[in-house]
Amino acid sequence: MAKSGKSGGKGSVSGGTRALKVRVKTARNRSNSSARWLQRQLNDPYVHAAKREGYRSRAAFKLLEIDDRFHLLKPGARVVDLGCAPGGWCQIAAKRVKSDVSSPRAGRVIGLDYLETEPVPGATILQLDFLDEGADDTVKDLLAGEADLVLSDMAAPTTGHKQTDHLRIMHLCEVAAHFAIEVLAPGGAF
Template sequence: MTQTPSSSGREGGRSLKTRVKTARKRSLSSTLWLARQLNDPYVARAKREGLRSRAAYKLIEIDERWHFLKPGQRVVDLGAAPGGWSQVAARAVGAEAGRGRVLGIDLLEMEPLPGVEFKVMDFLEAEAPRQLMEWLGGKADVVLSDMAANATGHKKTDHLRIIGLVELAADFACEVLAEGGSFLAKVIQGGTEHELLARLKREFAVVRHVKPQASRADSAELYVLATGFRGAPGA
């Protein structure tokens, strides 16, 4: 699937951008967010192609470049709702045809998806790794995390919270991944992720920073892709 949006948003030299008027009960920030959504080509494309979210294209692009999702794999998607990444993973590993398995985990309910098993649970619970491996019937081949901590509006605080969440996701991944497995997670550029990267380089053979084109140009988000899990100590 090509990563270039199928619509440029322009026709005959005139911009087709949708303008949103500020409603009496809508804040300026909400109006700006809504305008960005309405004019985002990836949002429109996701609707046309039946994908749950624009975030699906980030995973599609990363996998097309690095090919870490393979038929028959067992995949865990942390913070899965609304399901864009689970949807892409299910297609990539063949879960829709009964080959691989995709298990989505979230605190929020999620509408059913073909080839995706979903559990409402907190991955931070002590029993979560054991329970997940019981559901999967073994260890996972891939752990995905497109989670982001709730924003406070304070840039440094938000960055630290996101890195903390990624570190917890990495802890979980290292408990449930099979040797040779992969971990993909959202991080934020900001200079405090060096300890996380150093830790991942000890645990995985290859660690890469990835900035997919589907990430908004004004966003500081990027992704860390760690492949070739070395295996849990003593395993």
Template sequence: MAKTPDGKNTSGRGQRDLKVKVKSARGRKLSSTRWLQRQLNDPYVKRAKAEGYRGRAAFKIMELDDKYRFLVPGARIVDLGAAPGGWCQVAVPRVNALAERTDKAVGTILGVDLQEMEPIAGCVLYQLDFMEDDADLKVKEWLGGKADVVMSDMAASSSGHKQTDHMRIIALCEAAAYFSFDVLDEGGTFVAKVLAGGAEGELQKLLKRRFTKVVNFKPPASRSDSSEKFVVATGFKSEVEDDA
């Protein structure tokens, strides 16, 4: 019969005992303890660590691209809200940013975030608050031309109030969308994280005027208890008819 180092029997223990349990600590809120325990037991967090990705969000963009195929060799990518860099890491081999495949076109990746990021081979990263005045002009200057994909994982710090957080992330998505209208090449793609909550209807209308197809998708890597989802808009139209 198997025993632990302290001599206790291990027979009869179920799989649930394999989970990491986090003890409460002085000064730590119960919600923080629950979050930490969820992180430690999250299979995507473990997989990200094992495969060298900077966070579980890498698998979200992976699953989005597997379904909609926008990270193609030679694509010019702008990643808004890029920290810690998981989306960029996924994009590097898919767009051939390191030119490892000589038989394929070489892509470029520009990442921007409020937080400083550790360098990623094949990417150009900048620290910038995209919501500050003229930030979009700086990104356009760094880009130096058109983009094929604008993707946004921008999110405001949680206020603890669901509706307020929803409105904040919609505002970020709209800012990213208007930026994409300025820089996307004909047929380009816009991908952004949103939170379900009602106000995203206007964003959908805005995107449907400028793209041939707009869909919402919740990748498997997105937690089932989260209101998070992603909008994927493909077939950018550089010119649209005025509303009658």
């Protein structure tokens, strides 16, 4: 997806409008790293595009690109989104699998996160840690079977210590893969 300010074609994030660069000064209660993060957010074209298109996060564009390339979100598919907050991936998945919680033949999307997440139309959101005992059985019950696709865009809480953060990230990847093995149907994708 192009990050340029050019208008027009497929993949253009800015849609022809280019905002002026916003500079953020450090305030009394804001650290330099917080000011840099805020400045990146305010100047990120994907953040602006997500807001304009009604997506909950800029990450929605990542899933759109992945699905456009690999065609994982098929109509009628049963999808689990691990670490779903704030719900951007659930929004995309529900739309692409034509999820309808009231129809047994429609696609299904289950979002799991230990953080509270606002409801997403077409998805069932559970405030649940996927590492909890029985979480895999809960998901299978809600899906009325096994999942066709398990998504994960989770990030482990960081400490700022590179080695510790790396271990946390790798642990999260490993436990997510183990969860996917437990809930995926044969031939499913993670």
